[in-house]
Amino acid sequence: MSSAPRTIIDKIWDAHAIATREDGQTLLWIDRHLLHEGSFHAFDQVRRRGAKVTRPDLTFGVADHYVPTRNREAIAPDIRRMVDQLVENTTEHGIALFGLDDPRQGIVHVTVPAQGLTLPGLTIVCGDSHTSTHGAFGAYAFGIGASEVAHVMMTQTLWQKRPKRMRVRVEGALPPGSTAKDIALTFIAQVGADGARGHAIEYAGPVVRALSMEGRLTLCNLSIESGGRLGLVAPDEITFAFLRGRPFAPKGEAFARAVIDWRQLASDRDAAFDREVVIDGSEIAPVVTWGVSPEQALPISSTVPDPKLILDVSRAEAARDALTYMGLSPGMKLTDIRIDRVFIGSCTNSRIEDLRAAAAILAGRRAIVPGLVSPGSATVKKQAEEEGLDRVFRDAGLEWVDSGCSMCVGMNGDLVPAGERCASTTNRNFKGRQGQGARTHLMSPAMVAAAAITGHLTDMRPLLEGRAP
Amino acid sequence: MTPLTIVESRAIPLALANVDTDQLIPARFMKRPRTEGYGPFLLHDLRVDPQSEASRLDDPAFAGAQILVARRNFGSGSSREAAVYALADYGFRCILAPSFGDIFASNAVKNGVLPAIISEADVETLLNDSMLRSGGLVHIDLAQQILRVGNHVVEFEIEPVWKTQLLNGWDDIDMTRSYSTAVADFVAHDAQARPWATPSL
Structure with missing residues (x-):
């Protein structure tokens, strides 16, 4: 392992790199794979190959994209089929499901972090572009298409190219009334909807540090709207306090051990970023x-x-x-x-x-x-x-x-x-x-x-x- | 996956920026199995307007087009691979634009569709090219990374890895399975290095 200064992005990448080909493609280990009703295309691909989900213990299904928000007793047949299909597919492959009647049901990027399944330093993928949300915990989380979902199902790995790194530093302090949403929209308006294309983003600076976990989740969620592959925030005491005692998070000694490791997940002082963007937080107003x-x-x-x-x-x-x-x-x-x-x-x-x-x-x-x-x-x-x-x-x-x-x-x-x-x-x-x-x-x-x-x-x-x- | 080397066909000019995946295939069509074909739903809600750029998808002058020319940030937004299914099922094998959504571009390659990057200036030139606009043939050579319309030649960019994959029609899964020993070694080492990484309940 090189002792050169590294960003948090590279630290997580290096910890998950199984092999790197001559052409630069790296086979990455995936720690969490999240599925929803739209994952049926990928299940179909797996079925066509006669394969199975290789690590159901690292795979979680959540019903969110198609679920009714009212009158759940009288669901339209085409919607019902989408929800039932997810039940059938996850049951067939032995995957835990937060289904329609589960007390943990909700939007995948809301309920999964709240359950303590999202941890610092993990690689997390889902067939949904807003998977970048989980970066709030210092996880390397990104959205993938159905073919990649099928690849993760069958191998628990993905071929990826190391992304360019961008740091977005939000300096100063937010004025009252301005929120994480306003930071994100200000950033996107500044760099453009394709401005962070090809980059993994680290959000840093005092304004980001002062955000609650909810605020960080909102900020990282919108990374994809700047074209970024993912966005993350280095974990800190706010992160650890949020995670302690969550159902799926490590417990007791294991949690203490994890926190020691997680504290290493910060960009080294002299780590190089391909691009730096500095935003004056005190100038951020409510945005529409x-x-x-x-x-x-x-x-x-x-x-x-x-x-x-x-x-x-x-x-x-x-x-x-x-x-x-x-x-x-x-x-x-x-x-x-x-x-x-x-x-x-x-x-x-x-x-x-x-x-x-x-x-x-x-x-x-x-x-x-x-x-x-x-x-x-x-x-x-x-x-x-x-x-x-x-x-x-x-x-x-x-x-x-x-x-x-x-x-x-x-x-x-x-x-x-x-x-x-x-x-x-x-x-x-x-x-x-x-x-x-x-x-x-x-x-x-x-x-x-x-x-x-x-x-x-x-x-x-x-x-x-x-x-x- | 079918290898892609040369594409020669009419090209549809789509003078629009930020053509996101919600426009490429509106969400309400995504409940259907792929076997039904997604081509008719491509750009569905734009295409219904006969004045729109997308109405050329139904213009006989462009029948058989396998090439699409669009402005920046094509395929931004949601990770839905159905956006690529719609393009592929319509018949497109190559999209030319100054920039693509990252997830879209990756999805395209996995379905044998070439996301070729050309400069904003070249896009504007092509969108205004009288030969292209009248349904003339456009020739694309992936190995050479060039496209030709009449005497006009434009170079395009493509990730080298994706180029190789498209030229050979390679499949990721087979490639990955050849690394099974490395994966097993990683998993054994990782269980020691990061005991907290597996979910505990």
Whole structure:
């Protein structure tokens, strides 16, 4: 092993490298493989080869992409088939499943970390691009396609090329009202939706260190929206405190031993990064997206951009196309954009802190548009209900429903109708993402709550005055 | 996997940036088994508009096209391999763009589809090429990493590993199985080095 200074990215990589070919491809060991209903293509590939899942003990299934968030007794047959298919496939291969009726059911990137299955220094893959979420613990976690899912099922390994390394340092301190979501959208707007392509990102600096685990999960979750392969945060006391006592985490002596190892997972002082991005955290304001790519994001105090003023041909045309789809005019204030509904949920922003932040704005107030609140897991739902948050949402006029990917991706039928505009805590404002013709504005949970109250995009900070955030 | 060496066909110009995988195949079509074919769902919600760039997918002037030219950040977003299934089932064997989503590009290669990188300037030139736009043949040579339309020649980039894989039609699984001893050694050593790494309940 080389004694040259290494980044955390390289340390985890080196610890999982089984063999490296002459062409630079490395065979990596995979510590955790997470499956969901969409994994049926990969199970089909395994079946066609007459193979089996080689390490079911390292493989976990979660029903999330297609699960209904309401009326689970009366599920539509095509949705039911997706959920049943996951049950059949995981049963056949002896894989543990957090299924529809399991108290641990929820969104894979919410419930798996909460169960203590996500640990520092692990390699984690899932056929879902937001697998980068698990990087919050200092894990090397990334999304893969169905062919790679099948490869991991059959071998518990993957061929990968060592990524370039990017460090994103967020300096200073966040102003009140700004969140991990705002850090991520600010970063993506700065570098572009393909700006971190080919890179693994380490988020560092005092602002990142000060984030809770929930905040780090949100930040790492959105890494893929900058084109990054993955994003991670070196583990620290906040990480260890979160993990201690979680169901699947190491216990007692084993935990103490693990923490000793985990403390080594920091980038060495002189470790080289291929690219460094520095962001002044004190300049980060609440951000909303105005277009159809997460890079089309601006602070809430801004106006809709004028494509005529964008010099780059391709970007100008993308902006023009986005404004047409979104039904917006150049120069209008972002706060003048009226909305038709709200959604609070998804692997980006559905954890207990997210629900508390939205509830802090909504308490004692009424939403003037309809909306859905889908907690990240059944356990988050239970905790929120114990804290009385469900009453705040219900009293505000919003629907409090079960957990799943829901209106982030619309696979389960939770859709934004065509032409309607949704203020959403999710991760993608792509055309048609929340439903055919649906218009999505991404923002933090508190910003969505504020928009629900006023019916238009709104700076939540004045609404928070005199309240605990 | 079918090896890919030469592709010669019409090329569809798609003057759009950030064509994400949600657009390549809307989520509602993904419940279907692959055996039903995903081609009809490719860019489904854009394609229905006869004014859209994607409507060329149904234009007889481009019938049989195996090549697609698009702007930056093609295939960004979700890891859904169904986006590649839709392209492949439609008949595409090569996508030309200035940049691709990482997961998409990897998925493409695993399905015998070439994600070829060309400069933004070359993309704009091709999108405006009268021969290409009128359904003229485009010739792609993977070994040489060039494409030709009329007398115009453009070089493209491709990860060397992916190039080899596409040229040979290699399959990862067989390659990996030849490393079974190295894997067993790793697992034995790792159990000592990281006893905490396996889930405990």
